[in-house]
Amino acid sequence: MNNKALKAENFTPAAQDSAASQMRAPITDDREIIRTAATLTRDLNAPNPAIYWGDFMASVIVGYGALFAAIAATSTGWMIAAGIVSMLALYRAGSFIHELTHLKDGSVLGFRLGWNLLAGIPLMVPSFMYEGVHNLHHAKTRYGTVQDPEYLPLALMKPYTVPLFVAVAALAPLALLLRYGILGPLSLVIPPLRKLVVERYSGLVINPEFRRKMPEGKARRNWMWQETGASLWAIALLGGTATGIIPLKAFIIFLVISGGSVVINQVRTLVAHLWANEGEVMSVTAQYLDSVNVPPPAMLPALWAPVGLRYHALHHLLPGVPYHNLGEAHRRLAEELPVESPYYKANYTSLTGLVVQLVRSTFKGKLVK
Numbered sequence: 001m002n003n004k005a006l007k008a009e010n011f012t013p014a015a016q017d018s019a020a021s022q023m024r025a026p027i028t029d030d031r032e033i034i035r036t037a038a039t040l041t042r043d044l045n046a047p048n049p050a051i052y053w054g055d056f057m058a059s060v061i062v063g064y065g066a067l068f069a070a071i072a073a074t075s076t077g078w079m080i081a082a083g084i085v086s087m088l089a090l091y092r093a094g095s096f097i098h099e100l101t102h103l104k105d106g107s108v109l110g111f112r113l114g115w116n117l118l119a120g121i122p123l124m125v126p127s128f129m130y131e132g133v134h135n136l137h138h139a140k141t142r143y144g145t146v147q148d149p150e151y152l153p154l155a156l157m158k159p160y161t162v163p164l165f166v167a168v169a170a171l172a173p174l175a176l177l178l179r180y181g182i183l184g185p186l187s188l189v190i191p192p193l194r195k196l197v198v199e200r201y202s203g204l205v206i207n208p209e210f211r212r213k214m215p216e217g218k219a220r221r222n223w224m225w226q227e228t229g230a231s232l233w234a235i236a237l238l239g240g241t242a243t244g245i246i247p248l249k250a251f252i253i254f255l256v257i258s259g260g261s262v263v264i265n266q267v268r269t270l271v272a273h274l275w276a277n278e279g280e281v282m283s284v285t286a287q288y289l290d291s292v293n294v295p296p297p298a299m300l301p302a303l304w305a306p307v308g309l310r311y312h313a314l315h316h317l318l319p320g321v322p323y324h325n326l327g328e329a330h331r332r333l334a335e336e337l338p339v340e341s342p343y344y345k346a347n348y349t350s351l352t353g354l355v356v357q358l359v360r361s362t363f364k365g366k367l368v369k
Contacts (some may be wrong), residue, residue, distance in 0.1 A: 020309075029287035033333075033343050034284060037317050040332045044325040047099075049108045051324045055307075056096050056111075057318045060118050063089030067257055071250045083257050088303055091261035095118045095307040097204075098324055100127050101134040116226055121233050123258055124176035125204065128224035132215055136317050143287045144277035149205035149212075155361040162270065162359055169266035173255045181234030184227060195215035202227075206269070268305050271354035272312045276361075283341065284317070291316045292354065293347045295330055303350060313346035 058221035066086035092356060096115055103111065120126040136142050137150040144151050154161060178200050187194035199211040202223075215223060237254075240246035274290050282290065291313035294301040301310040308315065308323025314330055315321070322330050337343045348354055 027283055027289060029283045030285045030342050033341060036336055037333060040299060040336060041318055041321055041329045044329055046322050047103060047107050047322040048324060052108045052111055056115065058091060059089050059093035060242040063093050071253050083253065087257050090257065091264050092306040094123055094125060094261060095124065096311060097130050099307060101131050102319055117357065120226065121229040124180055124230050124234060126230050128223040128226045129202060129204050131218060133205060133323055141281050144282050144290065145278060145279050147207050149203060149207050149210040153278055155358055157362060160360040162362060165270060165359055166263060166266050169262045170259050172262040175258045177234050177238060180230045181238045184231045199236050264304055268309060270358065271351055288313050288317050289342060289346055291346060298349060
C-alpha cells in the first residue's frame with residue numbers, strides 16, 4: 001500500500017470514531033505536529049488584501065442582488081431559488097467576521113470598516129460582537145472550559161440539545177431586532193438594562209455562563225459606533241415596516257434569508273468541534289483533535305463552511321494563517337507528516353457523518369466508541 005493510501009485510511013468513519021473515543025483521555029502535546037506546522041507555514045501568515053476585498057465584495061453583490069431578486073420575484077419558484085442564493089452568499093459575506101478577529105489593524109486597509117458597513121450592520125451582527133470574544137476561545141487555558149464563550153460539551157449533553165441548538169438559531173433575526181431596535185436604545189437610559197445588554201446580549205457566544213465586559217479605549221469606541229449603526233438600522237427596519245414604507249413581504253423575506261444563513265452557521269458550529277471536553281484545560285494537540293477539518297475532495301463544505309472554516313482544526317493549530325492560505329497549509333502538512341501522525345485524526349469526510357456521530361454520543365452520554 002502506498003503512502004497516500006495509508007493516509008486516506010485516516011478519513012474513514014472507523015478512524016474518525018476511534019479518534020473521537022480518545023478525547024476523554026488526557027492528551028499531551030505532539031511536538032512534531034506543532035513544530036512542523038510552524039516551520040512549514042511561516043510564509044503563509046500575510047493576508048492578501050485583493051483576495052479579501054474581491055471575495056467579500058463578490059459575496060455582498062451576489063447576496064444583496066439575489067435578495068432583491070427574491071423580493072421582486074413573481075413566482076414562488078424563482079423567489080425560493082433567489083432566496084437560497086442570497087442566503088449562501090450573505091452567509092459567506094458574514095463569515096468574514098471570523099477573519100476580522102484575527103486580522104491585525106491595517107493589514108487589509110479599510111476592511112473592518114467596509115465589512116461593518118456592508119455586512120455587519122445590515123445583518124445586525126457588527127464585528128464588536130465577535131472581536132474581544134473569539135480570542136478567548138483560542139486562549140490555551142480557556143478552550144473547552146467554562147471560561148470559553150464558544151464551547152459547550154454538546155456530545156455529553158441530552159439528545160434534545162442538538163435539535164434545540166439549531167432551532168433557536170432561526171429566531172436570531174427577531175432577537176437581533178429586539179436587541180438593537182428596542183433594548184439597546186432603552187438601555188442608554190436604564191442602567192440595569194444596559195448592564196444586562198452588555199453582559200448577555202453583546203456577543204456571538206454559545207456558553208450561557210459567559211458574561212461580557214465593556215472594553216476600553218479604541219475597542220470601546222468601535223463598539224459604540226457599530227452599535228449605534230445597528231440600532232439605527234433596526235429602528236429603520238421596524239419603523240419602515242410598521243408605516244408601510246417597507247413592504248411586509250420584503251421584510252419577511254429578509255428575515256427568512258438572514259435567519260437561514262444563521263441556521264446554516266449554527267449547523268456548521270455543531271460540527272466545528274467534537275464538543276467532548278468536560279471543562280478541563282486541554283493541551284494544544286487535544287484542542288486540535290477536538291476540532292474538525294473537512295478538507296477536499298469533499299466539495300459541499302465550500303458552501304456550509306466557507307472562508308476557511310472547513311479547516312477549523314488547522315485554524316486552531318495555526319490561528320494566524322489567513323483563510324485563503326489554509327488549504328496550502330493543509331497540503332504541506334499532509335505531505336510532510338508521517339501516516340501515523342495524530343494530525344490526520346482531525347480530518348473528516350462529511351457534515352452528515354459528524355452530525356450522526358454527535359447525536360449518537362448524546363444518546364450514550366459519552367463519545368462514540
